[in-house]
Structure formats: C-alpha cells, structure tokens
Amino acid sequence: MSGKLYIIPIPISETDPKKVLSEYTINTANRLRFFVVEKIKTSRQFLRKIDKSFPIDESVFYELNKHNQYAFEDEVIQKLLQGNDVGLMSESGYPGIADPGSGVVKKAHQKNINVVSLIGPSSIFLALATSGLNGQGFVFNGYLPKTESERIKKIKSLNQQVKQNDFAQIFIETPYRNQAMFNDLIKHSFDETLLTIAEDITGKQEWIKTKPIKEWRKQKKLLPKIPCVFILGC
C-alpha cells in the first residue's frame, strides 16, 4: 500500500509554530522521515523548532528547486509507492500555493497516491479573511507584471474587473518593490476602489488595513520591505 503525501504548511512569520500550526500538523511533521522541500537548510531549522530532538540525520530530504529542475520528483514518487509517508514543505505558508511544490502533488495523483493537506497559515487566505472584501468570489493573480507599462495596464484592468463583478483581486509583490506597487496602485485606481494592504501577517509587525483609494492617497504610507499581500475590491 502506498504512503501518503502530506502537505505541511510552514509559519509565514517569525512566530511560535503553535500560534499558526495545529497540534496535529506539528505531530504529523514530527513523525515523518522523508521530506520534499524547497530548501533543506530552512526545513531542518523548522523541524528542530517543533522538536529539539528531531532526528535530522535519520531523515531524507529532497530539495526541489529551479536549479535541479525538480529531478527528484520521480524518486519521491517511488518512496511513496514503496509505502513511505512523505512531507512536502516550502519556505513559507502552503507548498504549491504561490510557492513551488504542485508538480510532485500532480504526479502523486497520477499514481493514485493519497495527498493530505495539514492546517497552517496562508498569507493570501488570511489577508482575504481579514480584508472584509468579497470572499464569495475572488482571484489570486500571483505577481503583477514587472515592466511599468504592463503593471499599470494590469492595475487598471483589475479596477475594471472589480467594478464589473465585485470579485476581490489578490496579488503579491517582492518586498523591495512594495512601495513602488503602492504608489502605482493609488495613482492608477478608481477613487472608490477598496485596497487592502496586509503586512507581516501573523507576525509581530502585523498590520492590515482596508480603505478606499482616495483615503490611501491622503496619507503618505511607507511600506516596509517585508512580505505584503495586496487586495483590490469594492
């Protein structure tokens, strides 16, 4: 009988794992010895954090990243088919959501291997829940285009879409570009569009506000260079 592939969410801020992971999530991660990870070093640190005596040296880590072109995926599937449970972890939040990991999950489904998701934090989802914006219909857009003209075009298009069907439009940005994103958003959005900015969710500097664009324009908001989620809505 095949093992199970466990999707293990990781804390998204500097915080006690017990704040953001269920006891069952922590216990399950603790009993696994095979892991598919984004980076071995931080995954080991996480396991030591949930259990100081975690047997790192008796565990096997497969690092999935762009450099090895996910070469280990097939080996992981073999381990699962041989009956071993395997944990999948990214650097932050849910693997496979705005993070690598979905490739190995897809392959697991192809082999009829059971995939189980454990409970933990997702910055996208927590930002939406906290925003007060439309949770009956929403879009996660990932990153907006990098080139200025394309980004502005996209911001304008998202504003139009919000007006048309009221779906919340969620997106993220690399931290050092947060301020530029904010400046573009207040410049190229409708006065009445609501903008949520969610900084350092679950962390010590957590700061989440929803206001109309015209109010954001009045204050010179300085965005820190830390992970942020942006949402447009109505």
Added chain:
Amino acid sequence: MSGKLYIIPIPISETDPKKVLSEYTINTANRLRFFVVEKIKTSRQFLRKIDKSFPIDESVFYELNKHNQYAFEDEVIQKLLQGNDVGLMSESGYPGIADPGSGVVKKAHQKNINVVSLIGPSSIFLALATSGLNGQGFVFNGYLPKTESERIKKIKSLNQQVKQNDFAQIFIETPYRNQAMFNDLIKHSFDETLLTIAEDITGKQEWIKTKPIKEWRKQKKLLPKIPCVFILGC
C-alpha cells in the same frame, strides 16, 4: 483603545478541534466573551467542545443572518470601540469566505479597528493545496448558476479559461446537487481538463482526487451528499 475583531475559523468536518485549529486559535476563542456568529446554537456547541467549562451564560452572542439583515453589526462595532475584543465565527471554515461575515469586518476597517485572523481550515484552500493544480493563479467562483443552461454555459466558459491562462477554477455546490454537477462536468468539459473532487476535507471520509475528465468519464463516480469542492485546471 478599541478592541480587536478576531476571525475564528471553525472545523469543517466532524473532527477534533486540535486536528485543525492551532493552540493559539483555541486559546483566543476561549478567552473571548463577545461573539458575532452565523448561528448561536452551533457556536455555543463549538465553544463547549474546545472547553467543557466555557462560560456560555456570561458571554454575549450576536447572530448575523439573512433574517435580521445584519442588524447587530453596528452594535458589535460599538462593543469593539468600547474596548472589547470580539470573535467572529461562521458555521464552518472561515467567516467571510464562502460564508457570511465580511460585512462586520468591512465596518471594523471603516472605524480603524484592528482585525486579526486566526488559523484554521478552509475547504477551498485545502482542496487547492491538495489538488496539484495551479496555485500561482486561481479563481474562486463560489456557486455556479442553478439553471441547467446557465450552468453548462459556465462550465464551458471555465474550461476555455483554464486553457487560456491555466488558472485553477474553484467552485462549490450544495451537497444534494453534487452528483448533477459531476455529471454536467464530465459531459461538458474538454477531455484533457483536470478535475479535482475534494470530499469531506479533514473528515473521516476525506477523499481527494485529481484526474483528467476523460478518466473521470470511465468510472461511474458516485458523489456523497456531503460538502465537496470542485476544481478545474490543467
């Protein structure tokens, strides 16, 4: 100083709260005495489940539902402005996401009240994480149209969208219509479109599979009348 509005996710299946809620979520719910809820009866049951001696009679519950037109929202905001922390709970999963609750969150932001989301299960998000489908870009569509012709039109349109931009297209259905939805999906989707069916997530009957439509057609899948999440992707 204002109190905080805590978004409290609730277990989405018959399961031990410790499996799906973090210790901090349970402890926070346990110390609150003001609650905005979808149904008072089940919210009381939940609080008794996390703590047998929870002081229900010393707590105040505001029931937000269609019948009272959210009349209590302003009273809740007053309680918050007076410095009381308040918990927001729906019947299952995250309030405000495919569930009522976002109205009071929006009003809290208007009054500059801090909103904090605690960690727990979301069937939408867990289904996506477990599906292996695209988590870099996705849409939650809520319920598809009820009338057959409109629903079929929507299914065809979602298939086209998946082909165009590869975003995962997530939707839900009322349990007694699961089978009809499945039958429509396999009839009106492209052979190669991937369909995820996620039943009873986190529950004892949890069953989550991703297969191409052409494979789903080969088996006469019978869907139980329990909460399901459907995802189309590629």
